[in-house]
Amino acid sequence: MEFCPTCGNLLQFELPQRESNSRLFCPTCPYVCTLDSKVKIKRKQRLVRKKMEPVFSEEDRKNGPQTDGVTCPHCGHGKATYHQVQIRSADEPMSTFYNCLNEKCGKTWRED
Template sequence: MEFCPNCANLLLVESASRGRELRFFCPTCPYIFPIKHTIVRKAPLVRKEVDDVLGGEKAWKNVDRTRVTCPKCSHGLAYFMQIQIRSADEPMTTFYKCSSKNCSFQWREG
């Protein structure tokens, strides 16, 4: 995307008079820029930092454990917490975190 240096509007592309040449033109002011070569600009993708919806590691500090099998390592105990993430007439969602020191896999039910 190119922008007009005069009025900052988005420049559009059109064919010049002979049909082979292309040029940028501004739809609101008389600015014209002939395109003489390929224009390439690389913009690196900057990923947003994602907030942990469940509260991160602090949320798992004082939770209970229950007997449930971890789908990743088959350990028999996991920490759990229940959160109402849907409307009030829907059941609560249970989040689990494996209590094995080597795993700590997280999953949910409901």
Template sequence: MEFCPTCGMLAQYELPNMSQPGRFFCPQCPYVCNIEPKVKIKKKYELVTKQIDPVIENDDFKNAATTEAKCPQCGYGKAAFQQFQTRSADEPMTTFYWCMNEVCRARWRED
């Protein structure tokens, strides 16, 4: 949407005609804004991705409680766990598990 800078009226669009480019015009005053057919990009910006810190680190599970839970990868029957509130307060907590098998160390979660 384009508005007339003079009177603030909503500008109307006029299709290109013969050699004239498309344009916006004000139905109330003589304001006209021609639309250039090609847009040139003068600068290119490289987007930089921000580093994301992990929510749960390996150190978080060192002092965590353990329980009998079957690992989905290796089938080991003991896992460390921690609970976090990842959703709204009226939803149950999310439980994060870490396999206690020294070889596996798989992580999984239950919502």
């Protein structure tokens, strides 16, 4: 991106026509800058996915605080560990994530 040195507006690109070179021009004032070399416009940019580490490790989930008042919706077991995270805006309540303590189940669910 280039900006006009006189008025500060964003310069617009104009393709070369016949014998003239491509140029950058200001839409509000008479400033024009001709480009002598070829301009290469790239439209694709590959994004690289970063490897993300979990916030809570598997050990943190198993050794977290326990509750007896919650029933697992998958197996019906009555004990689970939990942790709370603020994933929405500050005026919304925290989300509670539960992990079933049944060794055969081990499912995770969320209550908002």
